[in-house]
Amino acid sequence: xxxxxxxxxxxxxxxxxxxxxxxxxxxxxxxxxxxxxxxxxxxxxxxxxxxxxxxxxxxxxxxxxxxxxxxxxxxxxxxxxxxxxxxxxxxxx
Numbered sequence: 001x002x003x004x005x006x007x008x009x010x011x012x013x014x015x016x017x018x019x020x021x022x023x024x025x026x027x028x029x030x031x032x033x034x035x036x037x038x039x040x041x042x043x044x045x046x047x048x049x050x051x052x053x054x055x056x057x058x059x060x061x062x063x064x065x066x067x068x069x070x071x072x073x074x075x076x077x078x079x080x081x082x083x084x085x086x087x088x089x090x091x092x093x
Contacts (some may be wrong), residue, residue: 039089047085064091 034042043066044049050067052059059069072076072092082088 015044034089042087042089046086047091049083051090052080052089053090067091 039048039050041051050064050065052063052069053072053075054069055071056069059067059071063069070081
């Protein structure tokens with residue numbers, strides 16, 4: 001079930017990249033939650049992208065249609081690949 005949007009800044013801070021503010025102990029604790037319907041609406045409108053943060057092996061076995069794979073452990077080094085003008089919707093199930 002898709003429910004979490006993790007702010008890019010929180011993910012980067014959790015991955016060890018220096019941030020202007022200290023990272024929370026649990027970066028997902030403060031992440032806004034959205035419903036599947038809200039996510040679908042944002043994706044359909046072109047206002048968001050769907051990012052699967054699981055390993056490449058898990059992504060290759062099965063993933064949500066239209067998602068891109070950016071494993072959480074690669075996020076700090078690949079964050080520049082994400083658009084700055086769109087909502088980033090992450091999932092890991």
